Amino acid sequence: MRPSRAGGLLAPPVNSPYLLIFIVFFLSITTQCQAWRPWAHQDHPNDTLSLGDSKKFEGSSEFVHLRYHMGPVLTANITVHPIWYGAWAPSQKRIIRAFIRSLSPEGAAPRPPSVAGWWRTVALYTDQTGANVTRDVRLGAEKNDRLCSQGKRLNRLSVQHVIRSAVSSRTRPLPVNPLGGLYLLLTSDDVSVDDFCGQVCGFHYFTFPSIVGYTMPYAWVGNSARACPSVCAWPYAVPAGYGGPLAGAPPNGDLGVDGMISVIGHELAEMASNPFANAWYAGDPSFPTEIADLCEGIYGTGGGGSYTGQLTVDHHDGAAYNLNGVGGRRFLVQWVWHPALNYCFGPNALDQ
Known part of the structure; x- marks a missing residue:
């Protein structure tokens, strides 16, 4: 979380040069799926290079010094409260709800690699007592702000005013939960937020008592389908002039919302x-880099630079994804930094 950007998630520069050596591993795949490489038509002499037993190639760097600064982590059970700002279709809400429910699924767990398996890396982080980030993440009460109470152009302070309205509403206010509540403001594709598309696709911070009345973690994520899908819905959309093949189709059939899923996971x-x-x-604390910032744009083994890493592409519908969720849903979610291994890690790694 970077205060000047408040934890903003930037899409990776699709046209940037190679930043890491690419490694190819053998992947056993079913007849329904295949692995996707964005430059399959090009020769890569380093693809067969072996690093021996080293697995530290996805975002790894000896210069990365992720440190604990003695503050709290969320060890109590987490309840995510979505705030739907603007017009949202029921189908769009179902996709995002399914992702949140997939973090700690009830009943039969989805087949691996799963969203819950991805969250287990987040749960490795501890506070000063040794208590871990909880693995219990639930979908809580929701709030609709269809009429856009703060207008259709928001800044970082008006975002907090939206949250204040949600927790202080006369009818069905959201519960106030400073210890385990996460307030997730989701803006529809006709709402703009300062720095959206230019610098950030989402950000997180904490509410100010002077505005909301409480100090609580919150995040904002915007639907980029109308404004900048090639920035915030990458790799399902790419900038004009990009000559390589596309990653595949959005797995839930909604470019903007499928692009939001990884940003939501990041935040x-x-x-x-x-x-x-x-x-x-x-x-630097004035511009910190957090566990998801370190792995932006990395979704699978070998990822880095302009390369997502290995994805699964379903032969039936062309959907590209890396995680399974509840109800048969599929999602594409970036990896996060592993605190013990010191590299970007996910449950769909081919080297496990």
């Missing part, structure tokens, strides 16, 4: 491990 992971800007981060 939830950072809120859990650094809710008040004084727990886990690397770098």
